[in-house]
Amino acid sequence: MLFPMHETPQAVPDLRFVDGDGRETSLSAFEGTTILLNVWATWCVPCREEMPALDRLEAKLGSAAFRVVPLSIDRGGLEKVKAFYRELGLKALPIYVDETGKASQQLATIGIPTTLLIGREGQEPRPPGRPGRVGQPRHDRAPSTAHRLNGSGSEPLNLPKQPRKTEHEKTPPA
Numbered sequence: 001m002l003f004p005m006h007e008t009p010q011a012v013p014d015l016r017f018v019d020g021d022g023r024e025t026s027l028s029a030f031e032g033t034t035i036l037l038n039v040w041a042t043w044c045v046p047c048r049e050e051m052p053a054l055d056r057l058e059a060k061l062g063s064a065a066f067r068v069v070p071l072s073i074d075r076g077g078l079e080k081v082k083a084f085y086r087e088l089g090l091k092a093l094p095i096y097v098d099e100t101g102k103a104s105q106q107l108a109t110i111g112i113p114t115t116l117l118i119g120r121e122g123q124e125p126r127p128p129g130r131p132g133r134v135g136q137p138r139h140d141r142a143p144s145t146a147h148r149l150n151g152s153g154s155e156p157l158n159l160p161k162q163p164r165k166t167e168h169e170k171t172p173p174a
Contacts, residue, residue, distance in 0.1 A: 009123035013106040020095030035118040038070045039109055042084040047113045059092035072097045073104055
């Protein structure tokens with residue numbers, strides 16, 4: 001489900017968190033880079049399902065110009081996230097953790113996973129006809145969105161398509 005957040009690009013707060021080595025860092029460390037920020041947790045089933053796709057996206061498109069920044073909000077901290085990465089065999093994605101929950105509050109996330117595309121200027125861009133924020137992201141959309149906004153000339157990723165639900169499946173019976 002996609003939902004628009006702003007009519008014009010909005011600055012994203014300079015979120016603070018730790019990296020995989022436990023060093024403090026923030027979003028400002030990525031200045032000048034297009035970021036696909038994914039707020040997630042190890043206990044979140046949709047997060048678990050999309051992490052391999054985000055790992056492939058980072059492996060394919062990760063560069064000085066584009067980065068996937070997966071920000072875990074697990075209260076169990078760094079060791080819990082490292083164990084999760086080992087369990088799923090994630091290799092390309094860096095580890096970032098905010099066990100304080102402040103990042104979710106600053107971003108006013110409604111739920112997780114929440115994915116924000118942040119432009120090089122540190123704003124949520126709003127391309128014509130497209131929102132900048134994704135709620136319950138579809139695995140087949142995030143890579144193509146990043147591909148377009150990153151301006152990459154490489155071919156799109158071959159990620160599994162998610163089956164589309166019919167109108168009957170979307171609406172619960174009255």
